[in-house]
Amino acid sequence: MVILKKIYQLLALSLLTGCEEAFTPDMPHTPALCVNSLITAGEPVEAKISKSRLYTDSSEKSEVRDAEVRIYANGELQLDSYIPKEGDNIRIVAESPAVGRGEADVLIPASIPSPTATWETYDVSCWKSDNDVVLVEFKLKVDLRIEDADGENYYKFSFNSDFQADEELDDFDASGNYGFAIGSLLYDMEPIFREHIAIFESIMGGDAEGFSFFSDRQFEGKSYTLHLQFDNCWFRYPKGEIPDCNVNLIVSSVSPSYYNWANYIWQRDSGTLTELGDYGFGDPIWGYSNVSSGAGVVAAQSKSVCSIDLTDFIRETINETIK
């Protein structure tokens, strides 16, 4: 339905929009202190402090070097060695003599019990090249079941792999293109990833591509199964010993600020409000922030991981296909 968005833009541009004219608005601007931090349970806290700048002044640096940052956990000032844990109520306070002050509170959400997964592969193919390099291509379908706690909760799904290629193999193949990869996740195949998309946005071509945040509004206090499909998965390696090939499916409990930030980015880049605002048909949208200065996001998360081991599948595929 991207065509609709193009029609809409065509109408706006050719029929209505006569021209655009660069100018410098006469409007005061006072920099605001920007605090960005993603706090993960079990990991040290980092915060990036910067400042806002005039949009047109690309030469102006946003760095702030004189800021003092204090971290409070459950009301108590913490030292650098502080490691946050689930349930901690954290306040980050940053102050700069030149720019001002910014502070934000965030609660580290409780992680969910480890998800359980069932999986299958399909569209499997396997080749061996002349130089004994094996290529396995496949698609992966996973049903990942999560248990939701009572109350309003927000989640993010992500995935990675612990696969480690043998460093010596670089000498074997100049391309260095050995490895194991879980390809692209088909976001639109999981309805919950489209939860934030209103019908008008859907009509205008908005999709869930890349967006894996969701809330429990549709399954509060119950279990829910994520239907995950991965295209373009591959394994390429010299024939012989096969390293461990696993996929980590990560379901993070995230703070509302993290979810809102992600949702804002989607609305900004894929929603219709930005374009309505650009043409004067709506109000512009500003960046979501939970920092008192209006700049920056302080978010938190707790991760739960479910690992799938594909090593045996790859080994069997190679053995069955390449005699």
Next chain:
Amino acid sequence: MSLLIGVSCCVSVVVAQNVTIRAVNQPAATVFRSIVEQTGKNFVYSSELLKDVRVTVKAKNKPLNYVLSEMFSGTPIEYKIKGNNIVLKRRKKVVKTEKIKPPVVSVPVTKVYESSIKSTMLDEVVVVSRLEAPQVETAEIGAKKVTAEEVRNTPVLFGEADVIKALQTQPGVTEGTEGMAGMYVHGGNADENLYMLDNVPLYQVNHFAGLFSAFNTDIIRYIDFFKSSIPAKYDGRLSSFMDVRLQNGNREGHHGSARLGLTSGAFNISGPIGKKTTYLVGLRRSWFDVLTIPFVAIANSQNEDEKLRFNYYFMDFNVRVQHRFSPKATAFVSFYFGDDKLKTGTEDKGYDKPNYFGSFSDDRFDMHWGNILAQAGLNYRFNDNLSSEFTAAYTRFFSGMKHDYISRDKSSDHMDESHTVLKTDNNINDWIFRGDFDWSPNGNNRVRFGAGYTRHSFLPARTSRLYEVGTTHLSTRDSTWAYGANEVNAYIEDDWKISDKFRMNAGFHGSLFNIGGKTNLGWSPRLSLSYRLDEDWAVKFAYARTTQYVHQLSQSYLALPTDQWIPISEKLKPETADKISVGGYWESPDKTYAVSVEGYYKWMDNLVEYKDEYYLRPPLDLWNAQLCSGKGTAKGVDFKIEKVFGKVTGHISYSLAWADRTFADKNGGRTFPAKFDNRHTINIMVNWKISDKVQVNASWVGHSGNRFTLLNQVWDDPDFETTDWFGAGESPLRTGINSYKLPFYHRLDLSCTVKNKRGYWTFGLYNAYCHMNTVAVKRGTQDIAVSKPGEYYITSEPVFKRVKLLPVIPSISYTWLF
């Protein structure tokens, strides 16, 4: 135009030439009403002409000519029956005896009338309105009767005559977004205006995202518009009330018009059905679906696999049938249907072939929104002093969006299939029953009273989703339910001429609105006072309280089906406004010019808007979770100079205004300017009747720029661990809402009407001198050429850009009269 008075009865249908009447020393206007009801004729006259004229006539089944001669004998008035109209003029001998140049009221009346005859627009010029008299004679402030001719003489975009755009030229009324049929009255919002079609509310009054209003101007007679003094009969909106009255059916024969314009066409016909019944049918429909056929065909011919669907139209359909049972009783039924429909989508079946792996998708999108109105009315005259109107009506607003998407991916050993259906509905159904009475106990009092009951049924934005992916089935629906509400209202007002100089209109409108087990009381007192300093001068004061139980929420300044009409609820109180107004009025001795100055101050409470960042709430959230309530104030002064008669007519107006809002959940709780807080607004309207065949109209508007939320700072996006979807960038820093004022706006529109034997051409030029006005400011980039010794390259730098809309746009249409 305010001197041009007509009295007719909108339900009179029979041309009865014999009249039975008995009146002794009664005001002439009162006697006219009885004659109108019996004959179906209309009276055309200047109000000044009838000042203090009382008549005595006794007749039983006598010819109309006899009755008129009897009635006007001994008065300075002469009459002439022209077609369906009785034109009254001052006798010529009176004119000759004047020492100074006399008020030539009869001449312009006649001329306007004659020109109307030639264009067969008699019913539109001859109107019935409670705003009959000149402003110096009435108690009301900020009230305006707009005739159909005035609407047609207002140059507009695409040449599509428009009721709302005609009202936009009035002082105190702001158009909002350029080109749109929006209306923001005295600092109010777009949903604070009650639009009525023959006295019954319409919710959806726009087509095509707001470019056109939903009223077919070819079949309307006049519009009563109130923005300061609100008659007690009306309530339910905060800012203004607009009652659009349709033409009566033609009693003489079957006549009508057909119009062909750039964007739409219209066909209207009216005539008699037997001796006691008339009909009126009007149809207007856009051409967009026809115009887009070749473009869609070309696009599809370029792509064999993907087929585009696109079909959009809007239409209005009106039917009105009247029947006269007796001189005392007439009845009518009317029906209106107006809608916009958009059906579009794509079908991609490039790989849907045997033994071929790939994908197939079918993407369909339907939007349908509009209004249905059905009405039955009975007018009954108990006696010469008491008449009534009983109404039963049904009005339905509907808005629905549906997105239906099917996809199939075939591979060697597998097929993925998904089906997604998203649907949103927003409806209102109102059943209305009311009785209105008009009682003139004596020559100095006119009491209007009535009561009504409305059964509302609201369905605010119910969203449902269905996902079928393989064997997975996920169906969800938000918890919005239909709300039933009962509204009872009653009103009474007395227009009391206390003395020759002092006049008062006092009344109140009370209402009870029951929803969700809770009853809200609306108490809306009204008062208008007028004091005539002398014949030509008057000063006035008015107070009005208004209450609103239904609100429209819009994500944009366009009229889109995403707009939602919602009722008050346990979380939302009724909106209220209190407004005081003062005014001074002057008319030139010859009644050619009218000057007015009106000031106002308005307090608004419990206004409803979306919260800041409401869009971060998911669509399945309950509809009222995204809302907040607050306050607003508006104040200002409206000046207007109007030339009523002559070859050149028109007006010049200037408004000085302020409007602001304060919401706890918006702008950090700080007060901010309203979007259309236009400090200065000037409107100039000129209608030049060059000859009987040619008329030129010009409209110039200039106003302080609209308010805009200019986000001039940015901050670095956080580089949180993300999926591949996120990219580090920058986000705008929030600033004060509407804190930036766009540049001064100005525009000239022209139109020219050329009549021929069969109809008339209308030529239009929107934005004639092509001053493209700034409607927004966006952040963008601009390419910069960098030239250094030994290198030359293009780079881009961030800039703010003024977005300008709507260049000069010509239009043409032809209307065939038959």
